Amino acid sequence: MENHALKSWPDVAPKLVAVAAGRAPADTVLKGGAWVNVHTREVLENHDIAIAEGRFAYCGPDASHCIGPDTQVIDCAGQYMIPGLCDAHMHIESGMLTPAEFARAVAPHGTTSMFTDPHEIANVMGLEGVRLMHDEALLQPINIFTQMPSCAPSAPGLETTGFEITPDDVAEAMTWPGIIGLGEMMNFPGVVNADPKMLAEIAATQRAGKAVGGHYASPDLGPAFHAYAAGGPADDHEGTCEADAIARTRQGMRHMMRLGSAWYDVETQITAVTEKGLDPRNFILCTDDCHSGTLVNDGHMNRVVRHAIECGCDPLIALQMATINTATHFGLERELGSISPGRRADVILTSDLGTLPIHRVIARGVTVAIEGEMKVDCPHLDWPAHARDTVHMGRALSGADFEIAAPAGANHVTANVIGVVENQAPTKALKAELKVQDGLVPGDPEQDVCQIALVERHQATGGVVNAFVSGFGYTGQMAMASTVAHDSHHMIVVGTSHADMALAANRLQEVGGGVTIWKDGKELALVELPIAGLMSDAPATEVAAKADKMVQAMEACGCTLNNAYMQHSLLALVVIPELRISDLGLVDVRTFELTPLFDEGQDQ
Template identity: 35%
Template structure:
């Protein structure tokens, strides 16, 4: 038998077999960017190759595939994101650009496709379904995606899904635009991505019956099992990895529909890892390392229909990682289509022109804009309470003394959302548990409509922070007297084309300043930027007011009745 000459021959490798969950000593050859021979033992004497690599017993692993994520959460453009994640072993992603789409509409999706066209990183794209995240009666969004947009964008070969259907409460509502978007996506053969933080029972079945195939939100053992039974592919991000969930997972006879994903990774964490972080976390919580690797390679490839990826096997693309230790999981070499992309210089492709229409155009604010719109005296005010771990919130009405629009409640943080365009006065809210003692924080990365979100204790400081971003055209800023920490986000007020190390350093300075002022949340900027997300349970604030997410309705800052206000027991039905 004459063996086909290889472009690259890799031998003395401990190959990770993600099908049989084993490793074996073997060798592989690469021809034209794809694997050809994948064999146990050592190469035969007659094997020829243009280039050879002796791994010395190191592990050879398929490239990691992230089946649910948002590049914009890193605050980076696709080319800068590539520079950040390839060294950590992520070689393929399904990116849902709903942040840019909420700012630019379908042009934001087209920008993402164009910006990722010439990357080594394989970027597949989901057309965002919830632009806006709910509807225009609950918030103001600059962008909108229609069923015609879905059909047009689906013609691109790297568009393979309809992004997460986040308005899980509104899907079945009369007049909802979502069923038409789902039908348009199904007609084009797209996957339908899900988002179900609170649904179960018959309501979950109603949701799944529309054709939704997955969920990536915070999981529990009971939720995991029910969703698998009802046909979902369950995606576990870091916050879902704990002993209980892993224990339930290990009892399953078939784990092929459980994946590891990142969803959102902030720029400072990208210095430590990407999907590799989730693999390491899964192992720390009791999952076998080969199982974890399969959940980040073969299984997402199967779910996404990417049959040319995810496994070290003949005919598959040679997306490979060289890893000295599987538990530590820190690649020392990354190859895509048989070419080394790490270590070594990685070219920086050009960046496309930024779409128009996403500018921050509202007029400068005044301190009086941030006063609570209630009469002076003892008032029953809505207070949203947070926890220090995740983004779930509760709400109760409490008695507080108000003077000149300022509550006499130093433990509470004032929150406001300003439309990115227009002259409407900011919405107002109160937050318990943040711990911010002084200063003000403002951001235009404010999921998902990306209006201008401001937190602070003093109306003057809040106005200064808001105006700093209005003048700059977007970003994040923390101000406290003469101290200022500013992170520019020049593209739509959402992302920057600066290198990840530079963006991460500015991000860290803002988080450090917040922590020095008393903020104790595990991920301060992630929590704060999601505080306006109209599909994040259970209470949030948009530019139109306080929002009861589960009931999909705006509620007043001041209660109608003070009954049971002192105990926080006033029900949502008892307010306007």
């Protein structure tokens, strides 16, 4: 499948030259706008842009010589012409949407290029799932490039996934037309320790001349960090503070700063540019994870650029971080990321560079959205039936499956508890003194400790691993279950009631995956995600409406965290410190080892 409605530069170069010279008419001319040039960081008033064959042909003070009788002329007086925005690192599945519906949701916000890592579906469906995402991406009217997932499982030996990705899989994917590089190398201990499999994947990518995505989720900037940098990752997005940003760029990495639905890592890192004065061309903006509610209600990359500006970044520098910097990083500077001759004609018309209202979006020379309304179709792939049948628990669960037995003879225990951190991916490894009741250890609402369970859903083993989590603030009798559980995507159930936890888990098996919330034996909200238990092919507005009800239901159960759903979905992410849950038990990500639920030597 070729990029839809787009010819390569060699195929159209004669036409572009002819248009620029005035020997042939342009398809479209943007007349009299302020050209935002991200190569020179200038705003050039009263300029014209001529487009032909989906690419820019002429960018200069007067394109009158490019206008023929059939040329569409768009009056841009009073508007800025800026390059289409690029999301340098993101996961489509986090939007709960298929690539087609994600494209339909973000194009009106000015996103015309995305660099996506479908490692969520890779954990559920393996290489086939990646290929399905890749193929639907190539059908879209905007540019969706796919990174081949690198780590499934993300931490070998600490979790079991539906499928494993091998170096041979990576080498095969590098031959696909839409593959732009290797997805984030989450197994950073593997790279640090020169694991042959991880280095083989990186080598296959570099032999193909493509970028290796990074993921160094540790605050340790000592020898381990330097070993990771030596291992080949070309970028990283896991930094959370200014020191992280400085360290990565000094090592030759492009540093990606993310603003997702729950990740607010721009403000704490952009000071490396705004205050320390580091070269901004080595900094990139991205979202990483945005759910459908954020996309529909708040925006996408336009939201990130606005936020960077609010944090003190010069608007033109912020735009560079979301356009040309990204294109350069992926080796596409001659293809996109700027309004320049030969590049894909991806351009946004906006009336204000600070607040960035998106009036018109042109992708590959075609107007795809005007004032927030999509004007073209986003074609769907025909997903196979087995992609909608991926929740295999093996049996129906009961409340007894969620009981946690106390050590023999104990009347209280010291439990290791996963501590949720608002607006950040890392968790805390907490301790809690919990009482024993009738031989069982329940949670303690007064300490904000409730239960968490991981339900195996790939191999129908019937397995349930139980532990404790703090930070959600849940009260009363409730449960929340989700088959979105980065990265293994088993089922995560959090609750205060064993009976409700069983009801929630069984409900997701019934509907083929998604998110459900129960209170006092009744379902308050359900978001069906039938494709791989991760995505819906319904329109984003419909999914967002159900997601809004989900948020309201969480609040009705006592949760006041910002974007608590995203925190819920990351509780099994065994590559980000400090404490996580997997199908093999409780994982201490500081040491990459399994750790017991209870400390030894409990008082009897």
